Amino acid sequence: MSLFNRSVRTGRASTGADLASRLDAVSKVYGRGAGAVTALDDVTLGIHRGTFTAVMGPSGSGKSTFLHCAAGLDRPTSGEVHLGGVSLAGLNEVRLTELRRSRVGFVFQSFNLMPSLTVEQNIDLPHRLSGGRAEHGWRREVIERLGLSDRLRHRPGQLSGGQQQRVAIARALVTRPDVLFADEPTGALDVRTAQQILALLRGAVDDMEQTVVMVTHDPVAASYADGVLFLTDGRIVDSMTGPGADRIAERMTRLEVRR
Numbered sequence: 001m002s003l004f005n006r007s008v009r010t011g012r013a014s015t016g017a018d019l020a021s022r023l024d025a026v027s028k029v030y031g032r033g034a035g036a037v038t039a040l041d042d043v044t045l046g047i048h049r050g051t052f053t054a055v056m057g058p059s060g061s062g063k064s065t066f067l068h069c070a071a072g073l074d075r076p077t078s079g080e081v082h083l084g085g086v087s088l089a090g091l092n093e094v095r096l097t098e099l100r101r102s103r104v105g106f107v108f109q110s111f112n113l114m115p116s117l118t119v120e121q122n123i124d125l126p127h128r129l130s131g132g133r134a135e136h137g138w139r140r141e142v143i144e145r146l147g148l149s150d151r152l153r154h155r156p157g158q159l160s161g162g163q164q165q166r167v168a169i170a171r172a173l174v175t176r177p178d179v180l181f182a183d184e185p186t187g188a189l190d191v192r193t194a195q196q197i198l199a200l201l202r203g204a205v206d207d208m209e210q211t212v213v214m215v216t217h218d219p220v221a222a223s224y225a226d227g228v229l230f231l232t233d234g235r236i237v238d239s240m241t242g243p244g245a246d247r248i249a250e251r252m253t254r255l256e257v258r259r
């Protein structure tokens with residue numbers, strides 16, 4: 001299995017503090033007996049801090065399951081997940097929730113903002129829930145970089161889709177998470193707006209030393225990443241470093257055909 005220079009190393013991951021996220025022999029099986037589905041099948045990988053990784057694969061290949069297990073939203077059937085050096089295996093639900101709030105950022109296709117709260121209140125929500133406080137300079141930097149300074153008193157319904165997604169990214173970044181997980185973050189946006197959002201995610205990695213893991217079906221979106229992981233039937237079957245959209249699309253076509 002090839003290795004990414006800058007981002008992802010597959011195979012047995014190091015225990016080093018340079019890993020923002022680590023999966024060791026992680027499997028996830030839904031259901032039992034004859035109806036059981038193995039959504040993730042013995043996945044081992046480490047994601048280095050300060051990198052941007054795209055996860056691709058045919059429908060049903062396990063991308064969302066991977067994201068949910070890596071982010072501590074779902075527990076694997078076997079294997080171990082680490083986030084920022086902390087093993088999730090021994091945590092009870094309360095501690096897991098705390099860890100997710102403080103160490104993980106999420107961005108979804110459908111933005112998932114609170115409609116009754118202002119932009120500012122949405123961005124401050126993770127800290128309100130955890131009872132903590134945003135670091136002032138970082139919060140200001142996030143808001144400025146995402147171009148939200150003059151939108152803070154608006155409500156999500158008064159914003160365009162691209163603006164709403166920028167609020168969601170600001171909310172995800174404000175806790176300075178170990179990893180920002182994004183599930184099809186540009187799926188509901190037009191091409192130009194999608195490019196702006198992808199450039200902002202790229203900037204969060206390059207300029208703010210953040211770590212981004214993004215599930216996408218779109219080869220152009222994946223080309224913004226340092227590396228791409230390809231999943232088929234719950235297994236990582238290939239990885240590429242710094243590929244262009246054409247190479248990614250060609251690799252995806254061969255994955256789809258294989259099924």
Ligand SMILES: Nc1ncnc2c1ncn2[C@@H]1O[C@H](COP(=O)(O)OP(=O)(O)OP(=O)(O)O)[C@@H](O)[C@H]1O
Nearest residue numbers: 030031037039057058059060061062063064065066
């Ligand atoms: N809660 C569940 N119960 C049973 N099976 C599930 C559940 N969630 C996912 N699966 C199955 O696990 C497999 C992987 O699903 P997953 O949603 O991770 O794939 P995906 O690559 O994200 O798909 P898509 O691109 O269509 O969103 C599929 O066969 C799916 O039907």
